[in-house]
Amino acid sequence: MITALGRLTALLGALATPLHAAEPNRGGSLVYAYLSGPGTLDPHVASSLVELEVIHHLFEPLVAIDNNYNARPVLASKIETSADATVFTFTLRKGVKFHNGKEMTSADVLASFERYRKVSPNASVLADVDGFETPDPYGFVIRLKKPNAVFVDVLKSPVYPFEILPAEQKDKAAREIDIIGTGPFMLGEWVKDSHLVIKRFDGYVPDESAPGPDGLAGRRTAYLDQVRYNFVPEANARVAALQTGNADVIGDVPRDLAKRFDGQANITTQQIFPYCMQVFVVNTQAAPTTNPLVRQAIEAVVNIDDITGAMGQISRPGHSLVYASSPYYQGDAMKPYYDQRNPAKAKELLKQAGYNGEKIVLQTNSNYPNFRDAILVLSEQMKDAGFNVAVDIVDWTTNASNMQRGTGVWNVSTTGYCSNPLLGPQQWKVMFYTFPHVKDDHVLDAAYDAFYASLDPQKRIAAWADIEKRVLEQAYMIKIADMGTMRSYNAAKVVNFMPYYIVHFWDVWLK
Amino acid sequence: MQSIPVLLLVAVLSFILMHLLPGDPAVVIAGADATPAAVERIRRELGLDQSIWRQLLSWFLNLAQGKFGSSLVLNQTVLSAVGERLPVTLSLAALSLAITLPIGIALGILAAYFRSSWIDAGVMAIALIGVSAPSFWIAIVSVILFSVKLGWVPSAGYAPLLTAGPGAWFASLIQPAMVLSLFQIGFLARMTRSAMLDVLEQDFIRTARAKGVSEWRTVGKHGFRNALVAVVTVSGIILSLLIGGSVVVEQVFALPGIGRLVVQGIMARDYPLIQGTMLLFGFAFVLINVAVDIIYTLVDPRVRYD
Numbered sequence: 001m002i003t004a005l006g007r008l009t010a011l012l013g014a015l016a017t018p019l020h021a022a023e024p025n026r027g028g029s030l031v032y033a034y035l036s037g038p039g040t041l042d043p044h045v046a047s048s049l050v051e052l053e054v055i056h057h058l059f060e061p062l063v064a065i066d067n068n069y070n071a072r073p074v075l076a077s078k079i080e081t082s083a084d085a086t087v088f089t090f091t092l093r094k095g096v097k098f099h100n101g102k103e104m105t106s107a108d109v110l111a112s113f114e115r116y117r118k119v120s121p122n123a124s125v126l127a128d129v130d131g132f133e134t135p136d137p138y139g140f141v142i143r144l145k146k147p148n149a150v151f152v153d154v155l156k157s158p159v160y161p162f163e164i165l166p167a168e169q170k171d172k173a174a175r176e177i178d179i180i181g182t183g184p185f186m187l188g189e190w191v192k193d194s195h196l197v198i199k200r201f202d203g204y205v206p207d208e209s210a211p212g213p214d215g216l217a218g219r220r221t222a223y224l225d226q227v228r229y230n231f232v233p234e235a236n237a238r239v240a241a242l243q244t245g246n247a248d249v250i251g252d253v254p255r256d257l258a259k260r261f262d263g264q265a266n267i268t269t270q271q272i273f274p275y276c277m278q279v280f281v282v283n284t285q286a287a288p289t290t291n292p293l294v295r296q297a298i299e300a301v302v303n304i305d306d307i308t309g310a311m312g313q314i315s316r317p318g319h320s321l322v323y324a325s326s327p328y329y330q331g332d333a334m335k336p337y338y339d340q341r342n343p344a345k346a347k348e349l350l351k352q353a354g355y356n357g358e359k360i361v362l363q364t365n366s367n368y369p370n371f372r373d374a375i376l377v378l379s380e381q382m383k384d385a386g387f388n389v390a391v392d393i394v395d396w397t398t399n400a401s402n403m404q405r406g407t408g409v410w411n412v413s414t415t416g417y418c419s420n421p422l423l424g425p426q427q428w429k430v431m432f433y434t435f436p437h438v439k440d441d442h443v444l445d446a447a448y449d450a451f452y453a454s455l456d457p458q459k460r461i462a463a464w465a466d467i468e469k470r471v472l473e474q475a476y477m478i479k480i481a482d483m484g485t486m487r488s489y490n491a492a493k494v495v496n497f498m499p500y501y502i503v504h505f506w507d508v509w510l511k
Numbered sequence: 512m513q514s515i516p517v518l519l520l521v522a523v524l525s526f527i528l529m530h531l532l533p534g535d536p537a538v539v540i541a542g543a544d545a546t547p548a549a550v551e552r553i554r555r556e557l558g559l560d561q562s563i564w565r566q567l568l569s570w571f572l573n574l575a576q577g578k579f580g581s582s583l584v585l586n587q588t589v590l591s592a593v594g595e596r597l598p599v600t601l602s603l604a605a606l607s608l609a610i611t612l613p614i615g616i617a618l619g620i621l622a623a624y625f626r627s628s629w630i631d632a633g634v635m636a637i638a639l640i641g642v643s644a645p646s647f648w649i650a651i652v653s654v655i656l657f658s659v660k661l662g663w664v665p666s667a668g669y670a671p672l673l674t675a676g677p678g679a680w681f682a683s684l685i686q687p688a689m690v691l692s693l694f695q696i697g698f699l700a701r702m703t704r705s706a707m708l709d710v711l712e713q714d715f716i717r718t719a720r721a722k723g724v725s726e727w728r729t730v731g732k733h734g735f736r737n738a739l740v741a742v743v744t745v746s747g748i749i750l751s752l753l754i755g756g757s758v759v760v761e762q763v764f765a766l767p768g769i770g771r772l773v774v775q776g777i778m779a780r781d782y783p784l785i786q787g788t789m790l791l792f793g794f795a796f797v798l799i800n801v802a803v804d805i806i807y808t809l810v811d812p813r814v815r816y817d
Binding site: 033039040045046047048120121122123124159160175176191192193194195230231232233234236237238240241243244246367394395396397398400401402404405407408415419420430431434 | 532533534535538539540541542543544545546547548549550553584585586587592595596651654655658659662665666667668669762763764765767771772775778779780
């Protein structure tokens with residue numbers, strides 16, 4: 001699972017991280033202003049970035065993503081996969097302590113996985129588990145009913161993370177656990193809607209086998225006494241907080257507001273790529289987009305520059321559903337489906353489809369301006385090609401519910417995906433089927449079966465090529481762009497704040 | 512006794528309006544990456560798969576036992592969620608009212624006394640700006656001026672009175688309270704002016720002046736005392752609005768108050784939270800109305816409740 005190349009690049013990344021910086025200082029308090037606070041810190045049910053940003057400081061899984069988003073052991077010291085990819089044996093690190101002082105053993109790992117199966121919205125990924133075993137206090141075995149060559153990659157997911165909790169939490173309902181993990185920080189004060197404080201856990205046992213931090217894994221060190229997350233929903237107020245010294249780091253800085261830092265030498269702004277990916281989602285269960293030709297016609301009219309120009313966020317064009325650094329990247333193979341700017345082709349496809357001016361509803365929301373603007377531009381591009389388009393603007397909750405449950409009246413919508421393109425095929429699967437409401441696509445089903453069953457990485461890459469081609473060719477999803485995000489910090493005070501998909505404060509210190 | 516049907520109506524309306532909104536709290540709770548099966552499981556666990564009438568009946572049965580229910584997403588009861596945020600909103604409302612009442616009333620009296628003069632025009636222009644300018648814009652301009660440029664007050668956040676001390680508490684609230692007051696001052700000044708104009712043209716004012724009573728006493732005691740009923744009514748409305756929470760001001764200044772709680776509850780379709788909060792608001796408004804009615808009897812001896 002963890003390739004030599006992956007280890008090497010991770011090692012280089014980790015080595016590169018602290019070397020350029022001065023000797024770390026221990027102590028101090030850092031204030032981070034972000035747009036909202038977590039709803040829950042129960043890792044097994046957490047999926048939003050605001051929750052995950054805190055959770056990955058408090059808890060640790062068996063494996064996590066490294067700098068290159070590959071799987072890397074965290075609480076495991078060794079992972080062995082049987083030749084037929086049905087038995088996975090994890091050797092646990094010894095002496096790792098929970099925040100309550102108790103040592104983490106295989107009993108805790110077993111209890112955590114059993115709880116995950118009961119409470120997590122992501123529990124379906126454990127559907128093929130035949131059983132868990134704990135041969136000794138530092139050994140944990142997962143047996144599957146059928147081969148899954150990427151099972152360890154499933155476990156590295158930073159979304160609904162497989163964090164290890166003390167065994168006593170096993171029967172706690174969703175959102176009702178005590179916040180006790182093995183992470184480098186522990187929970188301090190948490191005032192909902194206001195702020196949350198994490199404090200350094202002095203009993204933390206880092207992964208000594210790693211030379212330094214590596215994504216969410218590696219040898220992580222907490223230098224700061226505490227980090228205070230202030231929840232500041234208004235972007236202008238976050239920018240003002242950094243300018244006035246009320247915050248040291250701020251997240252989600254709009255492109256236009258970042259200009260306010262011009263001339264302020266102490267403030268550094270990072271552009272984070274890769275971050276999320278925005279796509280149009282096409283409903284396969286609502287006429288007339290039940291017809292693949294109509295979906296392909298929509299795909300044919302898309303002009304990406306016009307859309308990203310209107311969205312007001314930093315972005316980069318990209319035709320693939322994974323990033324170029326991914327082993328699953330297919331080069332230019334998927335380019336023909338992207339940014340076609342071809343209304344003539346769309347008209348021809350509509351003619352073949354027998355399209356007769358049936359209304360196509362583009363639904364979006366008022367909460368995320370980039371989603372709304374993308375839909376508005378698409379609606380104009382579709383009108384030019386002869387579509388009968390209606391735009392429906394609702395709130396995000398309605399929009400998301402409609403996409404997820406197939407309710408409401410809509411044919412096209414748009415959303416962003418963050419972890420899915422970073423982690424690739426296994427992370428994408430639920431979304432490929434759920435949002436476009438794909439049913440009875442035997443080509444896609446067969447490609448995914450081949451993906452999971454292939455023990456040869458090259459065959460998995462080939463299976464992903466079939467999956468990605470099917471999704472784009474059938475226009476279940478239409479790629480818009482790779483979206484970035486901007487974070488700013490006071491460089492006169494904060495040292496070693498590294499750009500990464502998830503904000504983290506281990507190995508960060510104050511001058 | 513009128514308040515009981517009012518509260519019942521509030522309870523039924525808040526329930527029905529929330530459930531009429533499209534969108535599913537189970538989707539919010541499960542998260543965007545959840546499978547449809549996981550969403551359905553959460554719907555069942557929350558009882559959202561039952562009919563709306565069954566859910567309404569269940570909510571009323573709980574209310575009858577004094578239970579406002581628990582938030583679907585906050586992992587706490589509605590009462591504790593509101594209780595945590597109430598000090599913030601009450602602090603903001605009290606400070607804002609303390610700024611609004613003297614300034615709004617004084618400006619209204621001044622405008623009425625110097626009616627049709629440049630003072631009247633100036634006061635009414637300020638009032639018009641206060642009522643018309645979006646508080647969102649005023650808040651941002653205020654932050655840039657008073658926090659970023661002058662550095663007088665923090666840009667955002669709330670410092671609790673008991674733990675952070677009165678100085679920090681005041682510093683965290685004075686700017687949002689001023690921004691919030693601007694609208695209320697404009698509203699109160701216009702209403703006070705209108706009430707005072709009616710009173711200042713009455714015969715008893717002319718009589719007082721003819722008797723040689725000082726202008727201060729004529730306007731302040733005889734005039735304002737008679738305009739006070741209208742002013743009290745408007746102040747009651749203002750207090751109701753303030754306790755309802757200012758969503759925009761709480762949002763810009765990152766104050767963890769009731770306004771933000773309600774907005775987030777609506778966004779998450781947190782039915783019990785919104786229903787419970789609306790009912791508590793309804794109760795607060797009824798109380799304020801009762802208080803206003805009692806104050807009428809103090810400011811106007813002709814008003815009697817038998």
